[in-house]
């Protein structure tokens with residue numbers, strides 16, 4: 001088997017807390033293949049950031065190990081770190097540096113002296129060219145996030161790790177970012193992405209891993225995961241309360257109601273039940289299950305699901 005870009009091997013993590021120890025990761029094993037775009041999904045607190053902190057060498061696993069192109073992130077920290085470009089969730093910069101200085105400083109950290117051509121390309125690709133000489137404190141939150149991405153890529157790492165890079169950023173930056181990351185992936189960079197935007201994961205990722213309360217509960221090709229959802233979804237809008245029997249099946253977001261339905265006969269039964277309860281609906285559609293439906297389904301199931309590796 002070819003060497004994995006990243007290999008998580010039986011990784012466990014326990015944090016000491018005032019109330020005793022808390023286990024955030026349970027024996028997580030996962031290989032990310034060279035060149036793939038892998039999405040790591042899970043609800044808040046599932047352990048995604050803990051796993052990334054261990055990959056980055058910022059946190060020690062309580063058990064197991066992580067290899068980056070064969071280098072152990074604990075024992076061979078420098079070699080492993082050199083291969084990783086990590087875009088963290090938190091924004092933290094020296095406010096007195098300009099954007100270009102921030103990137104030059106980061107290049108120096110990796111021992112790169114003549115990196116200006118690549119820095120210019122990063123500034124251009126991420127829409128930062130006209131901010132190159134602005135001080136970090138003069139930038140908006142979205143601009144700072146772009147610098148965070150540029151900073152992570154300054155040493156052209158073969159493996160790019162993005163921890164919720166689009167949380168709270170506008171549509172334009174998302175599109176700029178995805179366009180660029182997709183290009184880098186096509187050029188051979190491996191990408192690990194955590195996100196709560198499941199439509200982004202569905203559009204971008206070749207494979208999806210799902211964590212639930214610290215355990216890996218799904219790992220499969222995105223297309224296979226979607227195909228495994230045998231149901232369709234009846235979706236509509238209403239201002240009224242649903243009868244209890246339907247409410248128990250439905251996912252309700254504001255006025256939008258989504259109810260799984262296996263086939264046409266089931267759709268008819270659901271519509272009949274709505275009519276009987278005098279629920280007025282609008283904008284009705286029947287659609288194929290998407291990644292969000294699969295995610296909700298898997299997260300709602302019992303622990304230790306079987307999954308394809």
Ligand SMILES: Nc1ncnc2c1ncn2[C@@H]1O[C@H](COP(=O)(O)OP(=O)(O)OP(=O)(O)O)[C@@H](O)[C@H]1O
Pocket residue numbers: 015016017022024042043044045046047048049050051
């Ligand atoms: N330093 C710490 N000390 C104690 N508990 C921690 C620590 N860091 C994380 N945890 C706990 O570990 C669990 C996993 O947290 P983690 O941040 O890895 O989850 P996550 O999947 O990244 O969540 P989110 O989607 O909210 O970012 C949570 O219950 C969290 O409270």
